[in-house]
Amino acid sequence: MKLNAILLGAALASAAPSLDLRALPNAPDEYAPANVSCPAVKPTVRSASKLSQNETDWLESRRKEVVSPLKNFLGRLNLTNFDASAYIDRVSTNTSNLPNVGIAVSGGGYRAMLNGAGALKAFDSRTTNSTASGQLGGLLQSATYLSALSGGGWLVGSVFINNFTTINDLQTTENTWDLRNNILEGPDVKHFQIFKTIDYWTELVDTVKTKKEAGFNTSLTDYWGRALSYQFINASDGGPDYTWSSIALMDNFQRGQTPLPILVADGRNPGELVVGSNSTVYEFNPWEFGTFDSAIYSFVPLEYLGSDFKGGKISDNGSCVRGFDNAGYIMGTSSSLFNQGLLRLNGTKIPKIFKSAIESILEDLGQDNDDIANYPNPFYEYTGATPNIANRSHLSVVDGGEDGQNIPLHPLIQPERHVDVIFAVDSTANIHNWPSGKSLVRTYERSLSSAVSNGTVFPAVPDPNTFINLGLNKRPTFFGCDSKNLTKPAPLIVYLPNAPYTYLSNTSTFDLSYSYEDRDDMITNGYNVVTRGNGTEDANWPSCVGCAILSRSAERTSTTLPEVCSKCFKDYCWDGTINSTEPENYEPQIMIKTSLAPRELPGSVAAIFSFALALAMMF
Numbered sequence: 001m002k003l004n005a006i007l008l009g010a011a012l013a014s015a016a017p018s019l020d021l022r023a024l025p026n027a028p029d030e031y032a033p034a035n036v037s038c039p040a041v042k043p044t045v046r047s048a049s050k051l052s053q054n055e056t057d058w059l060e061s062r063r064k065e066v067v068s069p070l071k072n073f074l075g076r077l078n079l080t081n082f083d084a085s086a087y088i089d090r091v092s093t094n095t096s097n098l099p100n101v102g103i104a105v106s107g108g109g110y111r112a113m114l115n116g117a118g119a120l121k122a123f124d125s126r127t128t129n130s131t132a133s134g135q136l137g138g139l140l141q142s143a144t145y146l147s148a149l150s151g152g153g154w155l156v157g158s159v160f161i162n163n164f165t166t167i168n169d170l171q172t173t174e175n176t177w178d179l180r181n182n183i184l185e186g187p188d189v190k191h192f193q194i195f196k197t198i199d200y201w202t203e204l205v206d207t208v209k210t211k212k213e214a215g216f217n218t219s220l221t222d223y224w225g226r227a228l229s230y231q232f233i234n235a236s237d238g239g240p241d242y243t244w245s246s247i248a249l250m251d252n253f254q255r256g257q258t259p260l261p262i263l264v265a266d267g268r269n270p271g272e273l274v275v276g277s278n279s280t281v282y283e284f285n286p287w288e289f290g291t292f293d294s295a296i297y298s299f300v301p302l303e304y305l306g307s308d309f310k311g312g313k314i315s316d317n318g319s320c321v322r323g324f325d326n327a328g329y330i331m332g333t334s335s336s337l338f339n340q341g342l343l344r345l346n347g348t349k350i351p352k353i354f355k356s357a358i359e360s361i362l363e364d365l366g367q368d369n370d371d372i373a374n375y376p377n378p379f380y381e382y383t384g385a386t387p388n389i390a391n392r393s394h395l396s397v398v399d400g401g402e403d404g405q406n407i408p409l410h411p412l413i414q415p416e417r418h419v420d421v422i423f424a425v426d427s428t429a430n431i432h433n434w435p436s437g438k439s440l441v442r443t444y445e446r447s448l449s450s451a452v453s454n455g456t457v458f459p460a461v462p463d464p465n466t467f468i469n470l471g472l473n474k475r476p477t478f479f480g481c482d483s484k485n486l487t488k489p490a491p492l493i494v495y496l497p498n499a500p501y502t503y504l505s506n507t508s509t510f511d512l513s514y515s516y517e518d519r520d521d522m523i524t525n526g527y528n529v530v531t532r533g534n535g536t537e538d539a540n541w542p543s544c545v546g547c548a549i550l551s552r553s554a555e556r557t558s559t560t561l562p563e564v565c566s567k568c569f570k571d572y573c574w575d576g577t578i579n580s581t582e583p584e585n586y587e588p589q590i591m592i593k594t595s596l597a598p599r600e601l602p603g604s605v606a607a608i609f610s611f612a613l614a615l616a617m618m619f
Contacts, residue, residue: 023161024246027323031226031240032210033306038320043301045290045312045382051416052299054248054287059144061256063095066142069125070099070549073138076131077546082562084546091557099553101143102412102419102491103259106439107150107335107401108498109509110179112427114519115498116148116155118526119425121167128168134535134542142549145419146259147283147408149400150335151427151509153263157331158232160247161239164258171520176234179514183227200230207240216306216324217394221373225332233327242327245303248286260285263334264400264408267291268372269388278452279403280389281410284330289378292414292454295386300378309378324376333373337399337509372396401428404442412491413447413456419491420552425530427498430464431586433506435497437467440479457490462578468586469579474499476532476541478548481573483555494548501528501537501591533592544568 028034046052051059067088074084091097103123105116121127123140130137140146148156158170158177170177181187186200208222229238244263252258267280280293290299300309306324308314375395379385389395400408406428412419430436440461447458459480467473472495479493480486498505503525507514514522528534532541547565554561 023163023242023244023327024249025235025239025241026246026249027241027243027326029214029323030210031207031323031326032214033216033321033324034214035319036322038314042314043304043307043309043320044314045298045300045309045378045384047384048290048292048297048299052287055260055285058254058256058260060095061254062144062260063098063256065256066098066101066144067092069138069141072131073125073136073142074546074549076133077542078133078564079543079546079550079562080564082564084550087550087559091553096418097553097557099142099549100418100420101139101549102145102147102417102422103140103143104408104412104422104424105146105148105152105155106407106424106426106428106435107148107152107337107399108406108427108429109151109335109507110154110511110514111429111433111498111505111507111509111522112151113155113158114514114522115427115505115526115529116152116425117167117170118523118528119423119496119530120155120159121523122527122530123423124166126166134531134539136531136542136545139423139545139549140259143259143423145262145412145417147262147264147411148334149264149406149408150337152408152425153331153334153400154228154232156261156263157228157244157327160250160253160258160261161233161242161327163250164252167523171523173234176232177519179231179519180516182513183231184512186227187230203237207237216376217374219372219374221332221336222329224336225326225328225330227328228331228335229326229328232331238328240326240328241323243303243323244284244325244327244330245286245301246327253286262408262411263330264410265334265336265373265397266400266403267295268396268398268402278449281400281403281405282397283411284325284334285411289325292410292416292456293452294454295389296379296382296384297454298379298382298384305378306376307378309376310381312379312382312384329373333375333397334400336373336397337402372398401439404438405446406439407443409440409443409458409493410456413443413458415455415457415488418489421492421494421548423494423496423530425496425498425526429506429509431468433508434473434499434586434588436464436473436586437461437495437497438464440493440495455488457486457488459486459490459493460576461493462574463580465580465583466578468583469581470577472574473497474588474591475537476530476544476572478569478573481551481569483552489552492548492551494545496530498526499529499591500588501525501533504590528592536592538571540564540568540571544572548572 071085071088106112122136125137125141185197204226208218212218233239263284265282280291280295282291288299289302302325306321308318375397377392377395382390407424412422426435428435428439430438444458444461447453447456461479477495503521505522505525532538543564547568
């Protein structure tokens with residue numbers, strides 16, 4: 001059957017890059033940040049009024065590198081009576097006219113990681129048969145930006161820290177993406193579980209202790225990030241010396257042969273228990289940490305995060321620090337919601353060494369701050385930041401979805417990045433662990449506030465009830481099709497919500513273990529979400545993806561798109577219809593019947609028991 005042939009072939013792929021080559025393990029003292037000699041030109045804080053010189057230079061290479069993938073990809077999407085390859089050739093003489101593609105992968109624990117993995121697998125031309133008729137392989141190679149947060153950040157981190165590897169490689173390589181054991185148990189827990197688990201937590205506690213002994217505050221996020229590293233970084237002891245900034249040193253990234261990975265986290269002010277829509281949205285890219293938000297509107301070199309920044313620079317007697325940006329810690333920061341899961345361990349028979357470590361941290365932070373990551377403030381006494389930020393020695397950084405913007409659109413709608421189209425993969429748990437468009441609504445509402453929007457524009461979207469009543473939460477929808485309705489240039493949003501094409505993929509955010517079969521079925525369903533069941537739900541869908549990619553570029557170059565695009569926009573663009581009545585109970589069924597067996601326990605029920613039972617049964 002066409003539906004499964006693609007994925008069966010993918011399992012046989014052999015051309016994927018080796019996991020032996022990856023982002024560099026370049027921290028000076030493994031997990032502990034360490035004082036180092038400052039470079040000749042000391043790192044400073046810079047204004048966010050324009051892109052960094054690093055990103056500007058990198059874009060020159062990346063925009064050239066996407067020409068061939070765009071030609072190959074668009075050229076086979078059946079854009080009748082339109083020579084897409086010739087069009088790309090023509091406009092590539094001015095790279096600003098090329099389509100600028102972004103991909104955003106939402107949070108939502110392993111559900112988001114696996115659903116997002118299916119999307120990237122479908123978008124990756126290295127996946128076997130992904131460039132066949134009806135497929136979308138090559139979209140990843142055509143993209144300039146790839147943003148993620150929380151569970152989506154685990155996906156992007158796994159791909160990049162393991163040398164921009166393929167999803168198939170992550171599925172088939174031993175010691176990566178083995179989700180059978182609850183992450184709180186540790187890897188390779190077999191017959192001697194109690195001893196192995198104690199050893200695992202002892203190793204985590206001892207490693208985090210080195211950071212504290214080096215003079216840096218620690219938090220529950222340190223333990224969470226170390227646990228994630230064991231599962232997602234294919235290196236000894238979870239790669240304690242792998243940094244996020246080392247991605248910038250990878251040869252394929254430097255050559256512009258991969259998209260730019262960006263992770264998102266939120267800021268929370270002292271005394272706040274709820275992160276609001278006016279919270280600071282931070283981004284971590286391979287070069288920098290910072291934000292375009294007006295409260296800071298600045299960035300600092302990520303490699304030197306943790307250094308003695310004061311007033312935007314390092315003083316003559318100030319020290320430079322490297323290694324604070326541990327890759328697992330960055331992934332853990334973006335997903336620090338899961339710190340609450342670590343707290344649940346406190347009522348179980350956990351190893352005493354870990355219980356003591358938790359109690360010590362909670363004495364310092366208090367229970368109300370259990371979800372934060374503790375960052376030395378690089379914007380301390382910086383005149384470009386608001387007093388509320390500049391007067392603090394440390395920043396409280398939390399899960400990127402806590403402000404309700406669970407799709408990391410913020411970095412991709414910044415005017416300086418000029419993104420044309422964003423493929424927004426949404427695995428948010430809004431209603432029975434299915435999405436309802438709330439993440440888009442939050443981003444739209446934030447764009448209307450002059451206090452925090454910073455000139456960003458976002459297309460209008462309906463309320464969540466309308467998403468459900470019109471079925472916009474279980475099929476692709478385009479938002480912002482008619483740019484004339486926007487006050488300023490803004491990307492077209494291709495919304496790709498998690499839906500049960502071939503599998504009930506609404507697992508709980510706090511399901512922390514998956515069998516190989518369930519893991520792979522979740523990935524398969526994500527593949528089907530973005531390809532519309534390999535075109536079985538709509539044979540024109542690949543053409544419509546091409547039309548969405550070309551839309552803004554065609555406007556800039558006064559090019560008329562083919563008739564098939566008119567039909568696509570009619571079929572997929574939200575037409576402004578509203579139906580805000582309270583929807584009846586939303587329990588979608590499998591959309592495409594295949595040999596895949598559905599899960600026996602709905603995610604909404606599993607959410608109640610799975611996490612607590614997994615913890616209680618650890619020993």
